[in-house]
Structures are given as C-alpha cells and as structure tokens.
Amino acid sequence: VNAALALLDEVGLERFTMRALATRLGTYPATIYWHVGNRGEVLSALVEMVFDEIELAAPSTAWDEWLAYLARSYRAAMHRHPNVASLVATRAYARVTAPWLTETILAVLQRGGFAGDDLATGFNAFVGSLVGWVGAELSNIGDFGDDWPATYEAQVRGLAPDEFPTIAAHLPHLADRVFSLRWRSGAAQPMDQSFALALDMWIDGLRRRSRQLEG
Amino acid sequence: VNAALALLDEVGLERFTMRALATRLGTYPATIYWHVGNRGEVLSALVEMVFDEIELAAPSTAWDEWLAYLARSYRAAMHRHPNVASLVATRAYARVTAPWLTETILAVLQRGGFAGDDLATGFNAFVGSLVGWVGAELSNIGDFGDDWPATYEAQVRGLAPDEFPTIAAHLPHLADRVFSLRWRSGAAQPMDQSFALALDMWIDGLRRRSRQLEG
DNA sequence: ACCTGAACACCGTTCAAGT
DNA sequence: ACCTGAACACCGTTCAAGT
Numbered sequence: 001v002n003a004a005l006a007l008l009d010e011v012g013l014e015r016f017t018m019r020a021l022a023t024r025l026g027t028y029p030a031t032i033y034w035h036v037g038n039r040g041e042v043l044s045a046l047v048e049m050v051f052d053e054i055e056l057a058a059p060s061t062a063w064d065e066w067l068a069y070l071a072r073s074y075r076a077a078m079h080r081h082p083n084v085a086s087l088v089a090t091r092a093y094a095r096v097t098a099p100w101l102t103e104t105i106l107a108v109l110q111r112g113g114f115a116g117d118d119l120a121t122g123f124n125a126f127v128g129s130l131v132g133w134v135g136a137e138l139s140n141i142g143d144f145g146d147d148w149p150a151t152y153e154a155q156v157r158g159l160a161p162d163e164f165p166t167i168a169a170h171l172p173h174l175a176d177r178v179f180s181l182r183w184r185s186g187a188a189q190p191m192d193q194s195f196a197l198a199l200d201m202w203i204d205g206l207r208r209r210s211r212q213l214e215g
Numbered sequence: 216v217n218a219a220l221a222l223l224d225e226v227g228l229e230r231f232t233m234r235a236l237a238t239r240l241g242t243y244p245a246t247i248y249w250h251v252g253n254r255g256e257v258l259s260a261l262v263e264m265v266f267d268e269i270e271l272a273a274p275s276t277a278w279d280e281w282l283a284y285l286a287r288s289y290r291a292a293m294h295r296h297p298n299v300a301s302l303v304a305t306r307a308y309a310r311v312t313a314p315w316l317t318e319t320i321l322a323v324l325q326r327g328g329f330a331g332d333d334l335a336t337g338f339n340a341f342v343g344s345l346v347g348w349v350g351a352e353l354s355n356i357g358d359f360g361d362d363w364p365a366t367y368e369a370q371v372r373g374l375a376p377d378e379f380p381t382i383a384a385h386l387p388h389l390a391d392r393v394f395s396l397r398w399r400s401g402a403a404q405p406m407d408q409s410f411a412l413a414l415d416m417w418i419d420g421l422r423r424r425s426r427q428l429e430g
Numbered sequence: 431a432c433c434t435g436a437a438c439a440c441c442g443t444t445c446a447a448g449t
Numbered sequence: 450a451c452c453t454g455a456a457c458a459c460c461g462t463t464c465a466a467g468t
Binding site for chain 2: 040086089090091092093094095096097098099100102103106107110115116117119120121122123124125127128129131132133134135136137139140141144148152155156159163164165166167170173174177178179180181185191193194195197198200201202204205206208209
Binding site for chain 2: 431432433434435
C-alpha cells in the first residue's frame, strides 16, 4: 500500500497501473491480484492510509472549532497527496472507509445539538462541501500535453473585453486564480484565501443551524 | 456531441470509449479523431453542452437569490446527467469552458459588493462548494460488481455498536443516506435536504461577507 | 477533404503451470 | 501457499492507404 501511494503521488490516477505497481514492487501483476484483489481494492486501501494521516483536535475542543480543525487537516493531508483528493470526492470505495472518522464527526455534531435527520443533513452538508471543495481545488489538470497550460492561458487572456467585461476588468485577480480560469491545479497554486472563506461559511452555517435546533 | 452525451449517460465515464462512440455513430474511431481531436476534447464539448442546459434567473433578481437559483439549476442539470457531475468537479477541460457563465456569476457577485481579491475569493468559495458538493453527491458508485451494494450494506449494518455508538444509535437516519455510509449514488438517492442546508450555508456566508464589504 | 483498415503500445484481469 | 508467464479482451491514438 505504501508503494501504491508513492506511485499514485508520482504518476497520477490515469497512469496508476497494476503493471507499474508490480514492477515497482519487483513482482508481477498476478501476484498483486493474489494478495489484494483488484485495482479498486488497492485504491481503497491507499485512501484509508491517507485518512490515517488526518490529525484531529482534542476531544475537549468546542464542536465547531473541532470541525474547523478537521477541515484544515483534511485539506493539508490532501495537499500532501493531491491525486487522492479527487479519488475521495468522486469515487466510491470497495469497503467502508475509515468508519472511526465518520463516527467521530457524527459524535461531534451531536455535541452541537444535531440529532436524527438533522444529524444526517448536517453531516452531509459539511462533509460534502469539504470533500467536494478540496477535490475541486486539487482536480487533475494537464493530461492534455505539455503546451496545454500556455494555450489555456492564451485563451483566458484572449477573452474579449466587450463580451466578458467583468472578467476583463478583474483579470489579474482571476487569471490562474479562480475555477475555470486557471491552468494550474491547487497543488501548484493553493487557494488558501478561498478555502478560509468557504470554511467560514460552512462552520457559521452549522452554528446557525445548531442555535435553531437548541433554541 | 449529442451521441457522446447519450453514451456517457448510458455507460458511465469508465466505459465511455472512443470505439463505442464510433460504433454508435456508425463510423470508425479514426474518423472522430479527424473531426474533433481526442477523448478530452469530446468530453469538454459534452460538458459545455450540459452547461447550456442550466437555467438562469432574470438579471433583475437580487444577487443572493440569483446565485441560489443558479445552484439549484446547476444541480438539476447534473441530476439529468449524473456522470457529468464528477467530470466537472475533478477534471480540467481542454478548452475554457462556458466563459459566459463565469462572466455572469462574477458580474452578479460584483452586484453583491465583491471586488478585486474578494471577488475571486467569493467566486471560488461558492463555485467550489457547489460544484464539489454535487460532484460528491453524484459520485460513481458500484464499479465493483453486482453484489457490491449488498456486501457494502452488510458492512454498514455490521459496524459494532460499542465501537461506533453514534452510528449505531442513528442508523436508520444514516444508512444509505450519508457520505461513506451509503451504497447508492445521489442519482438513485438524492440528498435533497442536505443540499438545501448546504446551499443555505453558502448563500448566507456570502451575504455576511457582502455586508462586511459594504459596511 | 474525409474515411477505412490496420497497427502500436498499452491496459485490467484470469488462469494454467510451476515451486 | 504463493509466484511466473502467457493469454484474453480490451483501450487511446496514429498513420498509410484509399475515395
């Protein structure tokens, strides 16, 4: 699994190959199949390993701060393994992954007053935003050849100012900095400020809901 | 491109094949390459086509309501084409995609008082949450064989109550309903309530930030 | 200009055969 | 029990040859 994670970090999901993993381990593809099953199982195991890297705040931490801390360390772990982020965001796993983490998040939300359907709803709103946002930030860029960044940049800078006035007026703030106008992934160009705002939105939203539930 | 979208809707990204597309069109793979370039170009064109389906609110609509409307119609379009959602969320495109939509969202945020770096930050926080969340909701489930849902369900229901007390206590609200404890994708089991809460969190967060910027 | 047919260099996965 | 080697049924992409 260590070798698999190292391979994924180096070559990306598209070139993460059972054959490449086998040669890296000095064996043959069929050997991996004998030991772990198929490609999906390998990826699941690797995701679980990265989840183990996520640092958690002390259990005594206030529930909202605990969740904010989790979000930041989740993002940090994914920035260490950018190719894992989109895997978590958009693929299901062969097995139930990191149930202890799910359990802990749910327990913390419960401390915030969430229960029953509200617990499920709060969990989904928060976890989906976090996992989805980070997956989008670190989405794979540039399986399109070496000159792709340059041509993309040219397209962005070539957007006609009369057709796209707001883009044109704010171009220095937007080019390579916002979704759909950037040519580098969040691994190369982290969206720190945007994440800070997004996280603030999520946590404050949970706080408001918590007050509604308790009041 | 119509044929490509139909194929993706039917078979999913993994089995979306240039060869399958060619036979569906009654030609040969090389013909597609001659006309449109490579697989990435086809997928980009198809994403742009789905973006055209997104219904927008009237320009006179209040900026926050306009964004809420956009979020709901974005999600509706993705639910019509579930396999496109994760494509948008975690893959870059060959070309700049739907710049008119980016332009319009930025212009609306500007009406809310966002400018300069705050414009970029607000855009990323909102768009990343929306696109990421929907991508996670509709993430591919079940490339693991036909009996995968049943085994996954068994694993979820088999989580030991002493180790996972919160999960056990709320199982009816959680099983097949929350991220990482579900065995059906959002296409089969929409997370409507969770989306409503998440959207409320995002929009209210933008509103608060807007007041800070204007005050 | 556009299509056909074949080929290249790969994949995931399986399986008989070995030790 | 575990590994080797070969095979099956595919891929994306390219390219010479046709019309």
